[in-house]
Amino acid sequence: MQYKEFLRRELGEVLPDTLLLPRGFHLVGHVALLTLNSELSQFDKQIGEATLKYDSKIYSVAVRVGPTVGIIRRPAYKLVAGDTDTLTTHVENEVSFRIDPLRLTFSGGNRKERISLPRMVQSHEYVVDMFACVGQFGIHIAKQAGARVTAIEINPEAFKLLEGNIQLNGVQNHMNALFGDCRVVHPVNSADRVVMGYLHDTVEFLPAALDILSSNGGWIHLHATIPEKETKSYCNTISTISHDDGYLSAVHVRKIKHYSPGIVHYVFDIELTIE
Numbered sequence: 001m002q003y004k005e006f007l008r009r010e011l012g013e014v015l016p017d018t019l020l021l022p023r024g025f026h027l028v029g030h031v032a033l034l035t036l037n038s039e040l041s042q043f044d045k046q047i048g049e050a051t052l053k054y055d056s057k058i059y060s061v062a063v064r065v066g067p068t069v070g071i072i073r074r075p076a077y078k079l080v081a082g083d084t085d086t087l088t089t090h091v092e093n094e095v096s097f098r099i100d101p102l103r104l105t106f107s108g109g110n111r112k113e114r115i116s117l118p119r120m121v122q123s124h125e126y127v128v129d130m131f132a133c134v135g136q137f138g139i140h141i142a143k144q145a146g147a148r149v150t151a152i153e154i155n156p157e158a159f160k161l162l163e164g165n166i167q168l169n170g171v172q173n174h175m176n177a178l179f180g181d182c183r184v185v186h187p188v189n190s191a192d193r194v195v196m197g198y199l200h201d202t203v204e205f206l207p208a209a210l211d212i213l214s215s216n217g218g219w220i221h222l223h224a225t226i227p228e229k230e231t232k233s234y235c236n237t238i239s240t241i242s243h244d245d246g247y248l249s250a251v252h253v254r255k256i257k258h259y260s261p262g263i264v265h266y267v268f269d270i271e272l273t274i275e
């Protein structure tokens with residue numbers, strides 16, 4: 001049964017018919033994350049309890065109470081039902097992640113990209129993941145493509161989980177983690193590919209990514225959230241920064257997801273060569 005229908009059946013007596021119910025939730029390990037409209041938020045506990053009954057994999061239910069904020073991208077969720085221990089193991093395409101989705105971001109909309117990016121990577125490559133969090137891109141690449149990976153993370157809480165996830169997935173022989181600001185703490189002139197999975201002012205980190213890249217060139221995957229009409233000027237900015245660093249660039253744009261009204265999450269696949 002569809003979730004919306006299930007809620008209507010469970011809570012029909014409590015919820016006025018006029019209220020628009022959520023169509024689904026984002027499941028991270030045993031934690032269901034819900035976004036409720038303002039009229040529904042007064043029923044969050046009842047909806048949480050009903051959601052626990054919907055799927056036996058769900059042990060905790062949380063609702064969004066604000067935007068994701070700060071450099072470390074702290075999400076704002078409130079637990080409304082179930083187990084208060086929200087540190088969980090999320091499994092995706094045979095990769096396991098220990099994560100607390102109430103404290104760290106694990107985007108449902110990036111799932112396809114996490115799974116498909118390793119298919120672009122050859123096993124002989126050296127890849128640097130500049131904004132690793134718990135290893136969302138880096139561990140998929142190390143495990144599925146077999147490439148050598150360095151993952152950099154600035155948040156100590158995410159870094160600890162990243163180190164654990166490297167062990168958990170058995171990729172410690174070809175993946176390592178560096179703690180700190182990726183603009184400062186990074187390998188130099190060595191990577192075949194750099195992943196920039198960060199959504200705020202990402203282009204400002206491009207000089208650091210170019211520093212990490214092999215002087216022979218390679219690929220950079222730069223994620224950004226911008227209005228659709230600004231993609232061309234964003235590509236021009238990328239080309240200018242790359243050119244100033246001595247590279248020729250070809251920029252391919254792919255849409256990842258709708259982000260917010262008028263704003264789209266894109267990934268810019270930048271192929272860098274030298275003259």
Ligand SMILES: C[S@@+](CC[C@H](N)C(=O)[O-])C[C@H]1O[C@@H](n2cnc3c(N)ncnc32)[C@H](O)[C@@H]1O
Nearest residue numbers: 071072073105131133136153154155181182197
């Ligand atoms: C929103 S998460 C994205 C994780 C993953 N790359 C993805 O796209 O799903 C961004 C991560 O970058 C980290 N971060 C932000 N600024 C950083 C910096 N200057 N150096 C290293 N990590 C940074 C944050 O702490 C956070 O864990």
